[in-house]
Amino acid sequence: MSVNQSQFTQAMMDAALPVPDGLVDGANRPADRRFNVYRNNVTVSLVEALKVAFPVITNLLGEVNLDGLARLYLQAHPPNTPLMMFYGADFPDFLASMKQLSHLGYLADVARLEQAERRAYHAAxxxxxxxxxxxxxxxxxxxxxxxxxxxxxxxxxxxxxxxxxxxxxxxxxxxxxxxxxxxxxxxxxxxxxxxxxxxxxxxxxxxxxxxxxxxxxxxxxxxxxxxxxxxxxxxxxxxxxxxxxxxxxxx
Amino acid sequence: MPARPFLLPARSLEAVMPDLVSPVRHLPAAAGVGYKPQHFAHVCEDAGAVEWLEVHAENYMGDGGRPLAQLRHLSERFAISVHGVGLSIGGEAPLDPAHLARLKHLINWLNPASFSEHLAWSTHGGHFYNDLLPLPYTNDTLDRICSHITQLQETVGRRMLLENPSSYLAFAESTLSEPAFLDEIAKRTGCGLLLDVNNVFISATNLGFSPQAYIDAFPLHHVGELHLGGHDEETDGHGAPLLIDSHGREVADPVWALLDYTLAKSGPKPLLIEWDNDVPDWSVLSAEATRAAHALERAPGQVQV
Incomplete structure (x- = not known):
């Protein structure tokens, strides 16, 4: 009944998967929706990190659309390092690849501008x-x-x-x-x-x-x-x- | 996974870490707050009861600019605690050498009064999940974490403090209690412990144990710092309370009571207010620090051993 970190992260990143066996509450019952705390923490914190990084894109698309896009992005591009101030480096290319956004040709370049501002802020x-x-x-x-x-x-x-x-x-x-x-x-x-x-x-x-x-x-x-x-x-x-x-x- | 060889006994750390014997800087047994850049002017002008500051290590791993300049300035006035949130000490994978190097670099130039990290994991398969994820307490995980902590302490050249997590669930496979697990880590690696009193209250409520009994079982002589923070209240699928460690509001009254219970046993310790989300005006955070300072004044100078 051991739960390894591969099983944990797979279930955490895909809410359609069942909660792994072996995770329990204080009375030894299946952890059930308690596991959703982790699902929620990860998603909310990464969506928030993208909103902070891309205020103009958020403004252009609206919060609701940005939320949806950010969720797709974080599934495909979870952070590679714990430096959250640089999370989203691939987001401009991701925007450029989205067919449903192709009528907004400027989005990716505006996102590149926002990324460039971040690099400037943290540069040596x-x-x-x-x-x-x-x-x-x-x-x-x-x-x-x-x-x-x-x-x-x-x-x-x-x-x-x-x-x-x-x-x-x-x-x-x-x-x-x-x-x-x-x-x-x-x-x-x-x-x-x-x-x-x-x-x-x-x-x-x-x-x-x-x-x-x-x-x-x-x-x-x-x-x-x-x-x-x-x-x-x-x-x-x-x-x-x-x-x-x-x-x-x-x- | 194969059992790892038994780890460095605590006394041999003195040979590789002279800081352990005569630390240059200490956190004072006084109130501190988690530093937020929007409070910079207030902190510099009148910090009130706040005598030291804690920063998240990862926020100061850029190459330059305002964040590093502010931290350099603050470190001339305040004792600084560097609190890592991204090393994934509890991870199944080896520690990330690039992140270890970043921590070493930060600690080398800043020379903080304290360095701490979490009993948790956050990175798996090369991906960082930006949360403190839980692990089972078994002999295998104990060996792995001790090995990681020893590697970390040797890399940064100083003793660290390890923080107890907030628990929303438990692992059926666990064979050790959390206080016993942390005590064994401290004994094997020579590290100190960071006791988050809010986390104790959250875990106790969520998993149905007595928070006072947890404090009674906790090796308080290893504790180098205490944390306090706010939590949110939800319910689980059975209607039972489920507290969430949100760091987004004032410290709850029963947590202040548990702090008093802890301080009565431990004596005064460096005591931090954490407020990371929906960060309030300085006056609100400062009032929490003042309340923490009063709690420390009530703590006995002579501790029960």
């Missing part, structure tokens, strides 16, 4: 370079240098207006989103992540920098796709928000 601290760290370099040296961005810096690129959707759901009086592709940069100048809607070409430039391209190559990449790319505006953003932690000159 890092000291920024001085404000004039780039200005003091001769142009030739600067163009061949590579930049290291702070671990908190996150770039989320989307064919959907994810920044406006996020604002509309999180900020009182924010304007209604209209169709547009949007690249969002998340920085963490102190402890709170800050969202920036990047101007034309900014996403290409920062993506190139993040992938280790030189300053010059990243600039050319941005200009090739967006002739109006404004280096000054984008660079000022990175410097003001303490997003650059290291400038590596070519050896």
């Amino acid at each position: 601290d890092a000291s920024p370079v001085a404000h004039d760290a780039l200005a003091v370099l001769p142009p030739v040296v600067l163009m061949e240098a590579t930049l290291t961005l702070a671990p908190s810096v996150q770039l989320v690129r989307s064919p959907w207006p994810i920044h406006d959707i996020w604002r509309f759901n999180m900020e009182e009086g924010a304007p209604k989103p209209t169709a547009a592709a949007q690249d969002v940069l998340i920085t963490r100048p102190a402890f709170d992540p800050v969202f920036h809607l990047l101007p034309e070409g900014g996403g290409d430039w920062i993506a190139a920098l993040m992938s280790g391209k030189t300053f010059g190559t990243a600039y050319e990449a941005a200009q090739a796709t967006h002739p109006e790319f404004d280096l000054g505006v984008n660079l000022t953003l990175l410097l003001q928000d303490h997003a650059i932690t290291h400038v590596k000159k070519k050896e």
Whole structure:
């Protein structure tokens, strides 16, 4: 009559299965619906963790729909680690895979933005370079240098207006989103992540920098796709928000 | 599963864990609360009766940012207890080496006054279920848990406290009582115990035993910390009361009474108020801590042995 942890977890995660034999109440009767306390604790705590992680998605879909989706998700993707602040990393892909949500094409990217905010919040601290760290370099040296961005810096690129959707759901009086592709940069100048809607070409430039391209190559990449790319505006953003932690000159 | 070799006797721990002999920091025998970030300003400004704080280890396993900065700041003012909720000490599987490493890292940089975990499991088959799940009390599970605790204490380089669970059901296969099981673990591994008085009341109500008899049987000399928290009341399929360990409201009056009964036997101990769900304003939590501090004042300095 022993109950092993495989039997326990299977029955816990599938309410259609019977309560394992060998679990009893104080009078040695079958534990019966007492077992539901564990079923309930696990489900409620994981659904709650997802709601906390994805407030905009919860807002967009409504609590009832989110509850249903979260229950499906936690069955297929129970947490892999006890770090609940990172639970839901696969939730954006899960949303993208749901046929009944395919008419809401932006959902997965909005969820990716919410995940990026979490990563930014918990990322390692890092000291920024001085404000004039780039200005003091001769142009030739600067163009061949590579930049290291702070671990908190996150770039989320989307064919959907994810920044406006996020604002509309999180900020009182924010304007209604209209169709547009949007690249969002998340920085963490102190402890709170800050969202920036990047101007034309900014996403290409920062993506190139993040992938280790030189300053010059990243600039050319941005200009090739967006002739109006404004280096000054984008660079000022990175410097003001303490997003650059290291400038590596070519050896 | 095969019986594991008998474990390290308690005295040999001193060789590998000098902290056991002369701990640098202690939890005071005073009131503490489970720390919540929304109370940061209040705690720093006027903590009232609160003399120490407990944090859930897993909430401070990010790489940086506000959580770690706050904890670093608080640790300069308060004794900190690190309370793990995710190691799955009672699991059938080996302890997760990645999680052990995270605990070691946190304890190394923070150097907390105390470290505790649960007599429970939460991970199976590589999945974490975010709840404290129950286990049978048998010689096999005793060997396994002692082995896990010894591994944990050697990894983090200090003695830990192990907490009694809330029970909603029992295992027909159990052959040992919970106090006897915990006593044997403490004897074999040298660990201390964390006695959650609310959990005792919940388990006693749910399984129909006397909570005072449980306290009488509990090895109070191993106890390094007491917990109190709120519970919810439901009923089981037979209409019998079924209490749920919700940590979402004030400590119930019969639990305060059981605390007095415990303190009369144990003398003052570090005493924590846990409130993890529907977290109230600081004033409400602070009032609970004040009540805990009064209970400690009534406790006898000389304990019955």
